[in-house]
Amino acid sequence: MTPHLPANKPYFPETDRAEIAAEMVKILEGGRLTQGPWIARFEEAFARHAGTAHAVATNSGTSALEILLRYFQVEGGEVIVPTNTFLSSGNAVIFAGGTPVLADISPATLCLDPQEIIRKLTPHTRGVMLVHIAGLITPDLEDIRRICRERELFLIEDAAHAPGAALNGQPAGSLADGGAFSFYPTKPMTTGEGGMITTNDPACADFARSLRCHGIAIGEENRGENKNLLLRLGYNWRMSEIQALVGYYQLQRLDEALDKRGQIARLYEVALNGIPGLRRFPCPEHTRHSYYKFPLLLEKPFLRETVARSLAGDFGIQSGSIYWPPCHLQPFYRERFGYRPGDFPVAEDILERTIALPIYPEMTAKDVERVAGAFRQILQNRDAFGGGE
Numbered sequence: 001m002t003p004h005l006p007a008n009k010p011y012f013p014e015t016d017r018a019e020i021a022a023e024m025v026k027i028l029e030g031g032r033l034t035q036g037p038w039i040a041r042f043e044e045a046f047a048r049h050a051g052t053a054h055a056v057a058t059n060s061g062t063s064a065l066e067i068l069l070r071y072f073q074v075e076g077g078e079v080i081v082p083t084n085t086f087l088s089s090g091n092a093v094i095f096a097g098g099t100p101v102l103a104d105i106s107p108a109t110l111c112l113d114p115q116e117i118i119r120k121l122t123p124h125t126r127g128v129m130l131v132h133i134a135g136l137i138t139p140d141l142e143d144i145r146r147i148c149r150e151r152e153l154f155l156i157e158d159a160a161h162a163p164g165a166a167l168n169g170q171p172a173g174s175l176a177d178g179g180a181f182s183f184y185p186t187k188p189m190t191t192g193e194g195g196m197i198t199t200n201d202p203a204c205a206d207f208a209r210s211l212r213c214h215g216i217a218i219g220e221e222n223r224g225e226n227k228n229l230l231l232r233l234g235y236n237w238r239m240s241e242i243q244a245l246v247g248y249y250q251l252q253r254l255d256e257a258l259d260k261r262g263q264i265a266r267l268y269e270v271a272l273n274g275i276p277g278l279r280r281f282p283c284p285e286h287t288r289h290s291y292y293k294f295p296l297l298l299e300k301p302f303l304r305e306t307v308a309r310s311l312a313g314d315f316g317i318q319s320g321s322i323y324w325p326p327c328h329l330q331p332f333y334r335e336r337f338g339y340r341p342g343d344f345p346v347a348e349d350i351l352e353r354t355i356a357l358p359i360y361p362e363m364t365a366k367d368v369e370r371v372a373g374a375f376r377q378i379l380q381n382r383d384a385f386g387g388g389e
C-alpha cells in the first residue's frame with residue numbers, strides 16, 4: 001500500500017531537533033519558562049527578517065490580530081475583511097468589538113478585490129484587513145494602500161500564511177500599519193501554537209506588550225504613577241520560552257524552507273502542465289510567494305470536495321481547501337450578519353473549485369509526480385463527476 005501523503009508537514013531537520021532539545025534542557029534547568037531571553041531573541045530576529053522596527057510574540061495568530069484591531073480602536077466600527085480567509089480573521093474583529101464587513105475576492109489572486117473595498121465602505125468603516133492567501137501578496141497592494149490612505153483607514157496584514165513572502169523585496173508584515181502572523185503547525189514556520197505582531201509604530205508595540213500581559217503598563221507608559229499598574233483590560237496572551245526557542249530555530253530555516261517550497265511549486269507547474277480540467281494561479285512578477293499552499297482551480301463539473309475525496313480515498317493523498325466554505329457561508333456569520341448564498345459570486349464560484357495540493361519542504365519530486373498522476377487519472381473520469389459530454 002502506498003504511504004499516505006500529508007497536505008503539510010513542519011520542517012525540523014535533524015540538526016535543529018538536536019539543538020532545540022539541548023537548548024530546551026537549559027531552559028528547564030534555568031527555570032525561566034516565560035518572558036525570558038528567548039522571547040527577546042525571537043522577537044528581535046523576527047523583526048529583522050520582516051523588516052520592521054518591532055515584533056511582539058503572542059500565543060496565537062488570532063490574539064495577534066485582536067491586539068492590532070484593539071490598537072486601532074475598532075470598537076463600534078467596521079473592518080473590511082475578505083470572505084476568503086480563515087474564520088479567525090473576522091472573529092478577531094468581533095472580539096475587538098467591531099463588525100467584520102466581508103468582501104469578495106479577485107479570481108486571479110484569491111485575495112481581496114480593491115473595487116470591493118470601495119463598494120463596502122460606509123461612514124463606519126475604520127480599516128481594512130488584507131489576507132495574503134496561500135502566501136501570495138496581492139499585486140493590488142498599492143491600490144489597496146491608496147484607497148486606505150485617501151480615506152484615513154488603517155490597513156493591517158493578516159500574514160498568517162506569509163512569513164518570508166515579499167512584494168518588490170518588501171516583506172510581509174512590513175507592508176501596512178501592522179502585521180499578524182500565526183505559527184500554527186501547518187504554517188510555513190511553527191512554534192506549535194503562537195503568533196507575532198510586526199509594526200514600525202513603537203506605541204503599537206508597547207500596547208501589544210501590555211495587552212498580551214493583562215494590560216499592565218509597559219514601555220513608555222511604565223513610569224511615574226503608572227509604574228507596573230494595570231492601565232487597560234488585557235489577557236494572558238504570552239508566548240512561552242520553549243515556543244520562542246522553537247520559533248527562533250524555525251526562523252533561521254525560513255528562507256531555506258521557502259526555497260524548497262518554491263522548488264516544489266515549480267515541479268508542480270511542470271508536472272501538471274497540459275492536464276485538461278485544471279488551471280493554476282500564476283505567481284505575479286516581483287513576488288516571493290511563501291507557498292504555504294499550492295492552489296489549483298478545477299473546471300466544472302469537478303469540485304474540490306469530490307476531487308479531494310477521490311485523492312484521499314483512491315490515492316492516499318491529503319489535500320486542503322482555501323477556503324471552502326468561505327466566511328459568509330459559515331452558519332455563525334449567516335446567522336449573526338444575515339449573509340446568504342449569492343452574496344459573493346466570485347468567491348462562491350472560485351473557492352468551491354479551488355483545491356490546495358500537498359506542499360512542504362521535505363516533499364520529493366516523486367511525491368509531486370504521484371499527485372500529478374492522481375490528478376491525471378481523476379480528471380480523465382469526467383462522467384464519474386457528473387460531467388458527461
Ligand SMILES: Cc1ncc(COP(=O)(O)O)c(C=O)c1O
Nearest residue numbers: 060061062086088160182183184
Ligand atoms: C489567515 C489566517 N488568519 C488567522 C489565523 C489564526 O491563527 P491561529 O490559529 O494561530 O490563531 C490563521 C490560522 O490558523 C489563518 O490561516
